[in-house]
Every structure is written in C-alpha cells, then in structure tokens.
Amino acid sequence: MRSAKPKDFRSIPTATGAIARLACARMREAGKGIAAVLCGAGLTVDDVDDPTVRLEVRTQIKVLELAAQELQDEFLGFHLARRFDLREIGLLYYVMASSEQLADALRNAERYSGTSNEGIRLHFRSDRATVIALDYRNVDRRSDRHQMEFWLTAVVRICRELTNSRLAPRRLMVRHFRDSTPAEYKSFLASDVEFGADSDEIVFPEQVASLPILGADTCLNKLLRQYADEALADQPEERGGVRADVEQMIPQLLPHGKAKTSEVARRLGLSCRTLSRSLSAEGASFGNILEELRATLAKRYLRDRELPISEIAWLLGYREVSSFTHAFKRWTGMNPGEFRSSAPSR
Numbered sequence: 226m227r228s229a230k231p232k233d234f235r236s237i238p239t240a241t242g243a244i245a246r247l248a249c250a251r252m253r254e255a256g257k258g259i260a261a262v263l264c265g266a267g268l269t270v271d272d273v274d275d276p277t278v279r280l281e282v283r284t285q286i287k288v289l290e291l292a293a294q295e296l297q298d299e300f301l302g303f304h305l306a307r308r309f310d311l312r313e314i315g316l317l318y319y320v321m322a323s324s325e326q327l328a329d330a331l332r333n334a335e336r337y338s339g340t341s342n343e344g345i346r347l348h349f350r351s352d353r354a355t356v357i358a359l360d361y362r363n364v365d366r367r368s369d370r371h372q373m374e375f376w377l378t379a380v381v382r383i384c385r386e387l388t389n390s391r392l393a394p395r396r397l398m399v400r401h402f403r404d405s406t407p408a409e410y411k412s413f414l415a416s417d418v419e420f421g422a423d424s425d426e427i428v429f430p431e432q433v434a435s436l437p438i439l440g441a442d443t444c445l446n447k448l449l450r451q452y453a454d455e456a457l458a459d460q461p462e463e464r465g466g467v468r469a470d471v472e473q474m475i476p477q478l479l480p481h482g483k484a485k486t487s488e489v490a491r492r493l494g495l496s497c498r499t500l501s502r503s504l505s506a507e508g509a510s511f512g513n514i515l516e517e518l519r520a521t522l523a524k525r526y527l528r529d530r531e532l533p534i535s536e537i538a539w540l541l542g543y544r545e546v547s548s549f550t551h552a553f554k555r556w557t558g559m560n561p562g563e564f565r566s567s568a569p570s571r
Contacts, residue, residue: 302371
C-alpha cells in the first residue's frame with residue numbers, strides 16, 4: 226500500500242499516518258499484537274512500519290477505533306496526544322516553532338496543516354478571541370472521536386510549548402458526544418469540554434495571539450516555509466465547488482440506494498435543475514461523478530480481501546451482484562474476482 230489515494234480520485238484524503246503509528250506503538254508497548262487490528266482496517270504491518278506510506282484518513286480513524294477497543298482505552302486519542310514528542314509532527318511543527326508570535330504560528334498551521342492530514346483543515350482567527358477551528362474535508366466527521374481528540378489536545382500542547390506558558394482555553398468544543406468531561410481532560414486542558422457542539426474549536430483569550438514564540442527564528446522560518454510550500458505544491462489540487470460537495474456525499478448514500486440526483490440536491494439545498502447546471506459549469510455531470518466514484522471505490526474495496534464481493538456490491542448501491550459484476554467489467558475489462566486475484570492486497 227504505497228499510497229492510499231487513488232490517482233483518479235482526488236477527494237479521498239490521506240495523512241502521514243503518524244497518529245495510527247502512535248496507536249500501534251502503544252499496542253506494542255502493552256504487549257498487544259497489531260496485525261489483527263491493521264487487517265480490520267485494510268492495512269498490513271509493513272504499511273505501518275514504513276513511515277513513507279501515507280494512509281487514507283478514513284483508514285487512520287478506523288485504526289484508532291480498533292486500537293482503542295483492543296487496549297480498552299475509551300480516550301485513546303487524548304492519551305496519545307498527551308505523551309508523544311511534538312517534534313514527530315515534522316515540518317509543520319518546525320514551521321510553527323520558528324514563527325515570531327503565536328498568531329504567525331497559527332497562520333502557518335492554517336496554510337500547511339494539509340501536508341500532515343488532508344482530511345482536516347485548521348482555521349485561525351483573532352478578533353474578540355483567539356479561535357482555532359478544525360474542519361473535516363471529504364471525511365465523515367461522525368465516524369471519528371479519537372483523531373479529533375488527538376488533534377485538539379495536541380494543538381493545546383503546541384500553543385503551550387511554543388509560548389512557554391500553561392495556556393487555558395476559554396472554551397473547548399467538539400462535535401461528538403460524551404456524557405461529561407472526563408476528569409483527566411479537565412485537569413490537563415484546564416477547561417471543560419463542550420461535547421455535542423456545533424463545531425470543533427479551541428477558544429483562547431484575544432491577547433494569546435500576540436504572545437511571542439520562545440524559539441522564534443526569522444531566517445529559519447523563511448527557509449522552512451519554502452520547504453512547506455514545496456510539499457503543499459506536491460499535493461493533488463483540491464477540488465472545490467459543488468462537485469466536491471457531491472463527491473463527499475455520494476459514498477454515504479450509496480449503500481442505502483439513495484445516491485440519486487434528487488436526494489443529493491435535496492441535501493445540498495438545491496433543485497435538481499440547479500445542481501445539474503452547477504455541475505455542468507464545472508465540466509461534470511452527476512452520472513459521470515457517480516460512475517467514477519463507484520469504479521474507484523470498487524477497486525479499493527476489492528483490495529480488502531476480507532470484504533465479500535456481495536457486500537462490496539451493496540456498499541456501491543447495487544441490489545444484485547450480477548449488476549455490480551457487469552459494471553465492473555465495463556470499467557476494467559475484468560470481473561471483480563479476476564481483479565482481486567491480480568491486485569495487491571491492502
């Protein structure tokens with residue numbers, strides 16, 4: 226699994242896989258085997274042991290969920306973020322750490338966070354408060370707890386370390402639910418966590434943005450930003466507009482047989498006619514996007530040898546395996562079984 230993102234489908238986001246690798250390291254420390262967990266996420270031990278292999282963000286989320294179950298650690302993301310060496314974040318961390326003020330560091334994080342994880346975008350604003358927001362892109366936010374709690378905790382740690390101060394968020398909000406703020410969260414973060422909120426945000430007092438960075442180095446920062454710009458340029462161009470919204474929505478609707486123009490238009494708050502016109506203006510059509518997504522997802526699912534072909538047909542919205550087989554042969558010239566036999570497993 227050299228790359229988790231198919232070249233013909235740009236909206237499947239990938240990450241460096243660092244968080245998944247931290248989870249695997251924690252399992253090994255606890256004397257747990259990692260092969261079964263990785264298999265459940267469609268990975269191999271070689272994928273995790275090779276730091277150059279990027280992982281699909283959805284796959285990383287799955288690894289964290291399975292690892293949490295294996296370790297019986299309901300707060301795995303938080304625990305991983307508390308103890309790892311922040312330098313393991315790599316280039317993004319060093320760009321932030323060489324900035325002049327925290328506001329500069331956060332602006333750099335906003336620009337370059339995608340080099341670490343294409344499925345999460347960090348946004349920063351400072352007016353009446355210093356606000357750091359995290360948004361998911363082309364990833365179902367409802368599928369995740371551990372990765373988001375890792376990011377929020379890590380961002381608080383970074384802000385504290387860079388300014389050499391124990392900053393306390395005024396508010397800390399997350400979209401997913403927990404019954405209450407765990408005591409260890411409140412102790413470490415120095416704040417209650419508002420679970421079930423409308424956004425994922427860290428809110429500090431306004432003056433925090435102007436705090437100086439302890440290791441500021443203007444020359445080094447300029448050089449590192451050049452490297453980061455090169456890394457950013459190497460990423461596939463991100464699609465925007467209505468097409469990106471449609472691409473994100475279709476995989477969620479496929480298994481239920483609802484991936485239709487009328488349903489997607491309804492969920493986007495558009496008429497079918499407006500949706501079609503908007504896609505046409507972007508040089509696309511709903512039918513072509515649906516076909517492209519099904520073909521790409523089919524190949525990805527077939528590399529997971531644990532998934533029965535009948536279940537793959539269902540995941541792609543086909544009521545009959547024969548319909549899926551006919552479509553797959555049209556896409557590739559092979560039936561699903563032949564493709565699975567010839568393709569490398571995940």
